[in-house]
Structure formats: C-alpha cells, structure tokens
Amino acid sequence: MSLTFASPSADARPLHLVSPEGVEAFRAGLDGRAAAWLSGTEFSGAAGTVALLPGDDGAPTAAVLGLGDPSKRGRERFAVAKARAQLPDGVWRLATDLPADERDEAALGWLLEGYRFDRYASNPAPAAQLVAPEGCDAARLEAIAAGEALTRDLINTPAADMGPDELEAAASDLAARFGAGLTVIRGDELLDQNFPLIHTVGRAADRAPRLIDMSWGKSGPTLTLVGKGVCFDTGGLNLKPGSSMGLMKKDMGGAATVLGLAHMIMALDLPLRLRVLIPAVENAVSGSSFRPGDILTSRKGLTVEVNNTDAEGRLVLADALALAAEGESDLTVSMATLTGAARVAVGPDLAPFYTDDEGLAQALAACAAKVRDPVWRMPFHAPYESMIEPGIADLDNAPSGGFAGSITAALFLRRFAPAPYAHFDIYGWNPTPAPARPKGGAGQGARALLAALPKVLGL
Template identity: 50%
Template sequence: MSEIIPATLALPLPLIASREQAVPIHCIVKGGLDGLVDKVPPAALRFARATGFDGKPGSHLLVPAADGSLGLVLFGTGGAFENEPYGFGALSAALPPGTYEIATPLGPIEATAATLGWVMGRYAFRRYKDDDGKPAPLLVPPVGADLDQVRRTAEAVFLIRDLVNTPASDLGPAELAEAAVRVATAHDARVNIIVGDDLIEAGYPMVHAVGRASERSPRLIDLTWGEAGLPRVTLVGKGVCFDTGGLNLKTGSYMALMKKDMGGAAHVLGLAHMIMDAGLPVRLRVLIPAVENSVSGNAMRPGDVLNSRKGLTVEIGDTDAEGRLILADALAEADEERPELLIDMATLTGAARVALGPDLPAMFTPDDELAAAITDAGLDQRDPVWRLPLWAPYDKWLDSRVADLNNVSDGGMAGAVTAALFLKRFVTETPSWVHFDVFAWAPKPGPGRPIGAEAYAIRALYALIADRYGA
C-alpha cells in the first residue's frame, strides 16, 4: 500500500518536449467548423460534418488520416466551457495513448491553463486500487506555458486530493502531522508539533478538549519558513481527521464523508507548497490543529464551558461544532504575531454549501480591499470565491448566559455567518484576515475533476500572495 504522500512532492507530468509524430488538436467554438477550412484537410471537415460534430463545449472528435491512423483531434471550447478551470482535462482523460500538440495558437495565460487542465485530467486516487496500466496520452506543452507554475499547482492540488481522499483509518492526527513534516522537509522548513496533554500547558485548551476523547492524540502542527524580516503570511487549517459529531452524534448519512473534515488542513498545506516552491519573499507560518472528534467517557459535553487561548470562555452548545473551537485556538496564536495576511481554511458549515453549493467557497473578511483583490484573482484564475457578510447584528446570537460566548447560535439560520463571527472573536489584532468555508469535495465529475476530494481557492490565493508580495 502506498504512502499518503511520497517522500518528494515532484510529479511525473504527462508532458513531452518532442513533437515527433504529435497529433494536432484543433480547438473550435460551437458551430465553428467553417473556421478550420484553411487549417485542416478537406477530408477531415467532411468527416466531421458527416458525424454531426458541431464543436459543443467539452466534446471532441477523433479524425482519421488517409492511412487509417489518427490524423487530428477536434475539441470544442468556448461558451460555458470557458468557466471550467481544467477544461483540457476532458481530453487527456479521454484520448488514446499517444503524443498530442495544440495546433490552435494560445496566449501565455491560455497556454498555461490548457497545460494544467491536461495534467488535471490524469488524476486518480490509486492508493487502494491497482493502476490499470494504461499509458497516459502525452502533450507537447504549447508555446508560452509556464511549466513551473503548472507543476507546482498540480503538485498542490494532487496533494490536497490525496490527503482528503484518504480514509480516517489511514489518516489520523499523527499521519496528518507526518504529511506536514514531509512538505516541510521538501522545502527546508521547520516544524514544531505539540501533542496530547502538552497542549494544555502550551495554551491550546480547546484543541485538547475536542481531541481528547480519541485514542489518537490531538496535536498542534506549527510550520515556519522564510526569513524573519519578510512580510508575515500565516495560514491556519482545520484538521479534524474524522468528525463523529461527538456526543451530538451525527447520523450515518451526515457522517459518511467526514474523512474530509481535515480538508482545510490539506488546503493550507497545498497552498504552502506553492508558496515555498516558488520562493515567494514572505515569512510563512502554517498552523494546523489536528484532532479526531470521537465519543468516549472523557468527551466534551453539551453545556461544558471551555477556556481558550484567547482567554475567552466558550459554552458548548453543540459538540458537532468542534471545528471552530480548534480553529479559534490556532487563530488566537496566529493573531498574537499580527501577520500582514492571515488566512484560515476549513470545511466548517453545511450552511455555506446550502447557500453556495459545492464549487463556491464562502469567503468572510472585514478587509474590503482584501476581499476585492481575492475576488479579482479568483475570476482571473477561474478559481472563484464568493464573499458573505460578517453581519454584526448576528454576533449577539452567540451570547451565552454562563460564558463569554456559545459555540453555536440559537436556531439554524445564517450558520456560516455565525461560525465566521465566532472565529472573528479570536482575531482582534490582524486587520487583513480572511476565512474560507470550503467543501473540499466534488460531488459530480467535471473536466479534470473526478468525484471526490477537490481543491478550492488555492490558485486564487497563490496569485494574490504572489502579486501582493512579489514573485
């Protein structure tokens, strides 16, 4: 059985430099066959028309040569397909083995996107199933493609997918810490890990309280990289390796996907890899509280009151709202340093999914300029986010009669907003803070995106950080 991640993050990409015997791929828009009159043999156009191929976005047609070999490929792009971040993944997943090149001229941005999409189409989670052995179709990267960016992005996304797809039986807090160590080792970063009861002495009481019921000890993973005098960028990721709901036990259908409740941790590790691989001039810190929310005799109970690193007391209204508790301790630690940018990512609420569906991460921040910059980066990278409000009047919904605040509000309305407002109580010194509530899962397949774990917002965030602090 393979390891969670390899000792090196380097991927063998399905790319090739040689154009020898490369089959050309011609991109067309729907109904655009006439635009190929001067670009492909007349027999190829006759074949395409005879088959009824009209260039529908995402469709493709294999056109034979006169000798019966594969002569060229027609690929439908444009329209709604332009919103697919990994559009060319539809081709690399479907084409027979061989060497291909994109004959349609592309600009640098489009060339990089097409190459990344091709790579994404080759992803499969194979830890528990033997590879089918089918050779991958190889792409001659189009001129202008940024292959370093393609590689680091693919490595980050594949890392996130592999971690989130791995079941909790093989990915608990210790294994998540091991994955963080491997990412750190690849980039000469430093890692400090606080385990078990040492969390209480170190000042992370809520991380300990959430994780103490499991036989797998909770821990706080703290990765640092970069020179001390550079702008400080801190990433915080929710690392609940499995969430039973605690004593507020989830039903089976709601528990089925809870292996992905460490998706926030996976996301910040992937984003950290991109930042370190590119050598961005920042002082990077990654904080991951890693726990398993289990049921046992010492599990936290509804009505318990917990101390926090911030000094606030928290009444437990629901043990299934545990992610915000561990994030709160980690955010309080991050906030003490007042970083120039503080980002947290978490699979936090079902309410965000009801509001925005699986593809749009909910974004919360008090910094309007930061929100606009991330939104613009998301549109540019085809990695969209959607801002929801930190609506101040709802803050009183977290009031508690016995503690400084409750971890949930009364009633089920605005659940994503009140969760974000809870976290905001623990970030008081850092103006540029942004919280992402992500699903980390693709319930339906798409080009370059099979059903299963998925990465959201990291390409947008990487572009923002690279632009803000200089590549």
C-alpha cells in the same frame, strides 16, 4: 498519475479547438482526405466531442475538440481537459491560439485531468501527454497541480489511514522536502503549553490531538495559514446521524488545502515567510468527551459555552488563531470545512470567504475569476455578534435558531484572529465528476489566494 508536461517534441500532434460556428471554416482548411473524414464523423463542435484526423497510413496525426455553444461555455471550467481521456497515447500540443488566461486554464486543466486516487484500487490515468503551450509558466502550473494533488490525496484517504498521526506525517514530509521547520505539540502537552480547546476536542479519541506548526522562508512578508484538521468528526456527544457522518473523512479538508497551498508557495519559492498551523484532532465519543453545557477557557482567555459538540472546528481553530495573533503576520488565512450553512448558501462549488480588508477582498475576487477557482465574499455582519454571546460565557460555539450559521462561525473565529484576516468556509469535496475535477476531495480557494498574494503582500 501524470501531473507534468511532456518535453517539447517535433512529433507532437496538434489538438485543434473548434466551436460549432467554426466547424465549416476549419474543415475547409484541411486536405481532402482529412476533410472528408471529419465530415464522415459528423463532427459538429459539440462541447467535449473529439474527432481524430488520420494521416496517409490511417494513424491519427491530429485531433479536434469541440468547444460547444459559446453562450454556454462559461458554465463549465477546464473544458479542454475533456480531450485528454479521449486521445490516444502520445504527445500532443494545443494548435489553437488562446488568450493568456484561457491558455493557462487549458494547460492546468490538462494536468489536473491526470489526477487519479489509486491508493486502494487500480485507477489508470490517461496516457496522452501535452507539451506546455507557448507563453505559459509550465513550472508554475506543475507546482499548482502537485499541490492540488496533495490536497486531494489527503482528503480522499479514509480516516483509518488519515488520523492526526498521518496528517502530521504528511506535514513532516512536506517540510522535509522544502527545508521547512516543524514542531508538534501532542496530547497533554497541549494543556502544558496552553492549547486547552484543541486538547478538549481531541481528548476522547485514542489518537492524540496535536498542533502542527510549520515555518518556511527567511525574508519577506509573513503569511500564516491555519487549517482545520478534524480527521474524523462523529459530532461528539451531539452524535451525527449516519447520513451526515459518511463524508466526515473530509473534515480535515482545511488542513489538506493549506498543505497543498503551502506546497505551491514553497515549490515556487515565493519571497515570503510562511507559517502553517494545523490543529489535528479526531472528534470522538468516549467517557472523556466534552459535553454540551461545558464552559471552556481558550488560549486567548475568552470563555466559550459549548452548546453543540458538533461545532468543534471553530474551537480548535480558535486556539491556533490565538497563537497566530501572538506572532508576526502580515496576513492570516484560515481554511475549514466549517459549516453546513455555507453549503446551503452557495452549494458545493463556491468557496465563501470573509474578510474586513477591502483590498484583499477585491484581489481575491479578481484572481478567483482569472484562475477559475470560484469564491464568494460573505459579510462579517456586526449585528450578529450578539448571537455568539450567550451571557453565561464570553462566546457561544453554536448559537440556537439556525440562522446565519456560516456568518456566526466566522464572527467567532474573528474574535481570535489577528488582522488582516480572511476565513474560507470550504466544502473540500466535488460531489459529481467534472473536467479536471473527479468526484472526491478538492481544494478550494488555494489557487485564488496564490494568485492574489503578489498584490496583497507586495511580492
């Protein structure tokens, strides 16, 4: 797996980017041999097509990538990444000038195209390498690619090898690499230290529930990231059908995403104080499973009526957010694979987010478009507050009726979180392969948030 740029080299071969309307002009600028060869290949500039241009000895000395119809170009991110798997081994350079945002997208896409999940089977990465385009921040892009790779690896790993123990180990390895502090509260210690919801959700599993708490940085504003770490979700006593359980290894996608984002922040040495909180549990079935109808008391003291044990993510996040509210935080962000309702609303590619902070919302939207990490603001719709108030307890973890499921889950979490606060209801999975985004685990919202932090926190 190659997630770094090649060293600058005088021998780097040029990769030209050409749209259909520019093919004739490009061909006219080639020498006779190369122009004739390109004509013979019938290269038309169609999206994703690559033509190799031979030198005097017949070996490829350059290549051209088709960009496709300009009117359709915005439909697909990281189009330049398509070239990587089609180019022969060696060092290449972008030979087409691009605006800064497009240049960075092309460079990052190239790196991400080198990701392969090969823990269980051989999965060779493309051999072609790229020199960092002039003007881009190569170290930043490499840090982002490494953080995204960490997120993908954690999500892609099946639950047998990625339970609470292994998620803790991943956080511990990350903390050790960057000199961060790490504390972990496990098992019945959760009750002793007043994390009752985390304990309740995870107590039925053989693998002990825990709260992972990582801290890094000594000065600057404080950013708290809270990630849902449900390492497998059977649904509990409200058992999921088999068709809905098949992807539940990704139910710790929020934890994986905040760890990937934490990697980016620490690798870039951003001038802030970072705290990462991960409630890591397995929602299993046994005689000690929590039950529909149970009323639980949270760390904050709010009581919660359980109307569906499959709405467990908001329970474990509630205790972690309550802890965040007890400390100092200039911004708290939760990320969770929380609701199917979010997928119905926006599909798998968009990450809906919620916040009451208008400046944060605007910064996230602008930065998401810039770094091609699509997000979509959803409302904390106050009239729906009554939907999460069952009367018998302060809160209902699964309001009946099925309406506004993502919004009511976000409203539930807001009851526990400090302000300013943002919540991402992510999917964490790419269902179909795309350039720089293979089928499987995927980070969502992390790059947009990373890009927004300087403006939001005044870095």
